Amino acid sequence: MLRFAPSPTGDMHIGNLRVAILNYLVAQQRHERFIIRIEDTDKARNIEGKDTEIMQILEKFALKHDSVSHQSENLHMHQMFAAKLLEEGKAFVCTCTAEELEIHREKAKEQKIAYRYSGQCMDVDKKELALLKENGIPFVVRIKKPSTQIINHDLIKGDIVTSPNEVDSFVILRTDGTSTYNFACACDDMLSDVDFIIRGEDHLSNTPKQMHIKTQLGFTKETIYAHLPIILNNEGKKMSKRDDASSVKWLFEQGFIPDAIANYLLLLGNTKAPKEIFTLPEAIEWFKLEDISKSAARFDLDKLRFINREHLKMMKDKALSSLFGFADENIGKLAKIYLEEASTISELENKIKPIFTPKQFEGEWAEQMRIMEKIIADAPMIDTFDEFKSYIMEKSGLKGKYFFKPLRLLLTGAEHGPELSEIYPLIKSYLLEIAS
């Protein structure tokens, strides 16, 4: 069982998307189920509607899933598990206040050592719980730190050993009774029998904590972990919301298509890809998680542009034309010609749109354009560009650049562009509309 567990606290991040794609891919390869779990336990940071937005993006990438759930629905289960740990003496009640902890934290910072929980509530008798509740004294529940080191045989990062002190006795239930991330995550993974976890490298230090929780809860099934190296921005820092390219929404707005984005994300850090341009279904055939490089990779927009163009080239003509509001194979073919000088849908749009918008009869060539417009309006339907060219030339008496420049302007709305002889056959059925 695999899962994708995003939190609805912001725009879908490119790193999250990569995690989703990889989980889906591995689920397909292993013929296992793939579920979505929205991690909405932080009520304050949840943003209304982000969950559906995430689902829409998954839809666009055709990442089929078996079910969707919200983590908050499982709260009572988390509390039950916490009570079990408390009962078995594997967790304890802690009444340290935020202020007290803050003092310890600052002290640790001054001494330049890592902050660790003092352990001062560790031996509080569980019978006191009732008393605390009775008197309305706020408390949290902490799990006792492990007694031995924890080893994670990470599929990508290799064996990672963590000492008990690094895991620490951390909070699993907050003052308000809700579960913290690590606890909720471990419980839910356990409950849905998730045994293959692919996620970002930033979760590497959470892994021993979650392994510890599951062990204490008596879950013996071995979970395979794979931690993906993070994606860096141009400055070599972790991509954050500040980086435009980190937002999937932004990439869509820029005119990148899902197939290309998925291709790029799968290629990033991949050491054994048999080719550079491929689709997700193709990648399912050969992709190996173990072949992902251990080191972080920079996001390179130029490379994405290249891949996007290649995928645009592979699109069916009619489908491509629909991106510009047509259902005409010829317009798709026209767009492909313009792919010579464009890499994204929006760049393509900037080339195609001027062809179909009324022309500006001004500037150096205005007079010649007027002449040609009139000739075309009265001309019969002409099949080939050669005949068309001869016809206009003869009627107008123009030649050389005094002929080609204004003709190009009249037909395409641009001074430069692909060969008119290639464009003409594709737009001739719209000629009257265009040449005006």
Next chain:
RNA sequence: GGCCCCAUCGUCUAGCGGUUAGGAUCCAUGGUUUUCAUCCAUGUUACCGGAGUUCGAGUCUCCGUGGGGUCACCA
């Protein structure tokens, strides 16, 4: 600062003890194109440093250095 991870062209990477260190992208130049581009050809650019092991090290070991991640009652 503690812990953990990483280190080959600007970028993504190949290399798994002996190579003229390869590919892709980007960039530059030339040719083709009555335009810009495409296309074709060509080219610039890389093994973080230092010890050690070895006949021989980008490749193995150690130590530096650099970069990154993470250290919450966030996820």
